[in-house]
Amino acid sequence: MSALPSEYTHIQVEQPGAPEVMRLSRSSLPVPAAGQVLIRVHxxxxxxxDIKQRVGAYPPPPGASPIIGLEVAGDICALGEGVSQWQIGDKVCALVPGGGYGEYALTHAAHCLPIPTGFSYVQAAALPETFFTVWGNLFMRAGLKAGETVLIHGGSGGIGSTAIQLASALGSRVIATTGQEEKREYCLSLGAQEVINYRTDNFVEAVMAFTQNKGVNVVFDIAGGDFINLNxxxxxxxxxxxxVAxxxxxxxxxxxxxxxxxxxxWTGSTLRPQSVEAKAEIAKELRERVWPLLDSHQxxxxxxxxxxxxxxxxxxxxMESGAHRGKVVLTLAE
Known part of the structure; x- marks a missing residue:
């Protein structure tokens, strides 16, 4: 492992605004505190x-890096005091409290997970934020179980895609919504059994028809607003x-x-402000319950x-255009 530089490149936002306010900048390399690791980001x-933070609507919690970015994949290049579960050179993906849009990022050792078997850095970087969010909310908070039926809004986005895949793989029946007809097949390919276009169809009527008027056991909601009463x-x-949004x-x-x-x-949460311990518990459950599904490429x-x-x-x-299906990832020079 080569010597670490004294400075590194990252994205800086001087004033909230449109995407163009993000620009490259240089800062001193951060040093991991006790229990933390430094990751060379790939x-x-x-x-x-990230978008909410860029426009000034989602400030970082106290002590977190002001640099945008909540998930990375890369190599551990420095260890804080007391870190024993990782070694320098380990390839990990990680939830970070901020600072993901840079060549290096700090996070807590307990918030790292091994890169799944056969995954590229790009694929691994698409995992932490969405999988922590979906597992922590859909499974830990809402308690979705095999055999139950779940309604997942925004099925084609990063969060929705993950929710469909996980719920389906773990034995639930999935109904998804999307606002674009061309995204229907995509949601079905992820494991949804029914996909409803909420712009053209009444999703409550469609849900009731699919469930023989019983309704769904769980709603995973990213919509809020007028959808809450319909849910x-x-x-x-x-x-x-x-x-969750x-x-x-x-x-x-x-x-x-x-x-x-x-x-x-009715429950809900935001991920970023949760305690180090709470996020570590989500990471532990992901390692046990979800990582085998990723390692086997299910x-x-x-x-x-x-x-x-x-x-x-x-x-x-x-991202703001809504044209994406799945994840958008930033890559850094090797």
């Missing part, structure tokens, strides 16, 4: 929260709803009696597009 995933209508008795707005007017009468449990992330780090503005523009 690829970094692009996610919805309550689509849920079965003792159903669960988990909110608010793409249709942060406020909802709901019929409380429907929630009460059906005994619905689940493989769909990479829609890659861009070099210098073209991060193009990656964000693509």
């Amino acid at each position: 690829a970094a995933g692009v996610n919805g929260p 309550l209508q689509a849920l079965a008795m003792d159903g669960r709803m988990v909110s 608010m793409q249709r707005g942060p406020k909802a007017e709901i019929e409380l009696f429907r929630l009460m009468a059906k005994r619905i449990v 689940i493989v992330p769909n990479i829609f597009a890659t861009f070099p780090l210098s073209e991060a503005p193009k990656a964000h523009a693509l």
